[in-house]
Amino acid sequence: MDDDERIISGESTGLDEEQTELSLRPRTLKQYIGQEKIKKEVAIYIEAAKNREEPLDHVLLYGPPGLGKTTLAGVIATEMGVNFKTTSGPAIEKPGDLVALLNELQPGDILFIDEIHRLPKNVEEILYSAMEDFYIDIVVGQDATAHPVHFPLPPFTLVGATTRAGLLSAPLRARFGIVEHMNYYTEDELTAVVLRSAAVFDSKIDPQGAHEIARRSRGTPRVSNRLLKRVRDFAQVAQKESIDLEIVDYALKLLQVDERGLDETDRKMLMTMIKLYAGGPVGLATIAANIGEETDTVADMIEPYLMQIGFVKRTARGRMVTPAAYSHLGLDLHDEKN
Numbered sequence: 001m002d003d004d005e006r007i008i009s010g011e012s013t014g015l016d017e018e019q020t021e022l023s024l025r026p027r028t029l030k031q032y033i034g035q036e037k038i039k040k041e042v043a044i045y046i047e048a049a050k051n052r053e054e055p056l057d058h059v060l061l062y063g064p065p066g067l068g069k070t071t072l073a074g075v076i077a078t079e080m081g082v083n084f085k086t087t088s089g090p091a092i093e094k095p096g097d098l099v100a101l102l103n104e105l106q107p108g109d110i111l112f113i114d115e116i117h118r119l120p121k122n123v124e125e126i127l128y129s130a131m132e133d134f135y136i137d138i139v140v141g142q143d144a145t146a147h148p149v150h151f152p153l154p155p156f157t158l159v160g161a162t163t164r165a166g167l168l169s170a171p172l173r174a175r176f177g178i179v180e181h182m183n184y185y186t187e188d189e190l191t192a193v194v195l196r197s198a199a200v201f202d203s204k205i206d207p208q209g210a211h212e213i214a215r216r217s218r219g220t221p222r223v224s225n226r227l228l229k230r231v232r233d234f235a236q237v238a239q240k241e242s243i244d245l246e247i248v249d250y251a252l253k254l255l256q257v258d259e260r261g262l263d264e265t266d267r268k269m270l271m272t273m274i275k276l277y278a279g280g281p282v283g284l285a286t287i288a289a290n291i292g293e294e295t296d297t298v299a300d301m302i303e304p305y306l307m308q309i310g311f312v313k314r315t316a317r318g319r320m321v322t323p324a325a326y327s328h329l330g331l332d333l334h335d336e337k338n
């Protein structure tokens with residue numbers, strides 16, 4: 001299945017979704033739900049930087065898609081009272097693109113680079129001096145007219161986002177003073193996200209309905225918001241006064257999002273591991289090939305949540321399906337092993 005079609009994928013699906021996300025996005029630390037440890041730390045760093053009248057140290061946010069990295073970066077800009085400029089690794093193709101971006105910054109501004117692990121190598125290299133000492137040296141012109149140019153930059157804050165910190169080169173990683181790992185959200189936190197979003201949409205929702213959506217959102221606010229939008233359509237057509245448990249259950253069954261928030265792709269991965277490899281251990285690339293997905297997609301989008309809920313575990317020889325997953329799928333561990 002194409003990842004864009006996965007309703008429970010943490011990935012953004014494009015412009016339409018980006019538009020609604022804008023209205024759903026919390027703007028301040030106070031509105032930002034969950035990630036308590038990160039919020040506490042970041043609040044202190046922000047206060048200290050403001051007191052010193054200095055830009056905030058560079059921040060690296062890493063974790064699975066849809067957990068609120070972009071949102072948090074925007075919140076940090078609001079709290080610092082500075083401009084927020086966003087771009088992404090693949091969008092910066094050559095050093096000149098980065099120079100143009102940096103050139104537009106006011107002192108203290110935040111430059112957010114999403115998917116920072118996908119920056120071209122030659123761009124990444126000029127980022128080192130930009131981050132460390134706020135200057136860049138580049139070569140302008142060609143052949144005979146080529147000459148080095150030294151660009152001083154305004155002091156700024158780089159906020160980088162990536163799915164796994166390990167994807168970054170060591171020198172780039174070392175230049176971030178603040179490194180934060182985003183965690184999956186608890187059911188209670190996601191219930192709060194659903195209630196907040198329903199209020200933004202002006203949709204009535206029962207607490208049980210909100211909790212059920214939260215429970216089936218694989219720890220991810222973007223998934224909560226997406227499921228809420230779909231369920232809201234079902235509730236409207238069924239002429240429900242309020243989104244209740246019954247309509248949530250009905251809608252999510254039709255959408256093939258199961259009790260634990262797993263979809264067809266998740267179940268396909270588990271069943272493949274069980275039926276073809278006796279539950280493992282089996283390598284990630286082998287699993288990916290068998291279910292027709294990219295290895296990176298499995299690593300970033302499918303496996304982390306299955307590991308989080310204890311359905312898959314990592315061993316030295318590969319991935320293994322756990323007894324909990326067998327029982328969720330209604331399979332008998334011993335029958336399958338023999």
Ligand SMILES: Nc1ncnc2c1ncn2[C@@H]1O[C@H](COP(=O)(O)OP(=O)(O)OP(=O)(O)O)[C@@H](O)[C@H]1O
Pocket residue numbers: 010011012020021022024025026031032033034064065066067068069070071072114193221222225
């Ligand atoms: N802490 C939060 N409180 C409330 N809503 C949140 C929170 N975090 C994220 N959201 C909502 O979830 C959606 C996805 O968040 P965001 O785009 O920031 O995720 P992301 O981690 O940047 O994802 P990606 O890695 O795909 O860029 C947004 O619509 C936002 O409104």
Ligand SMILES: [Mg+2]
Pocket residue numbers: 069070071114
């Ligand atoms: Mg994002």
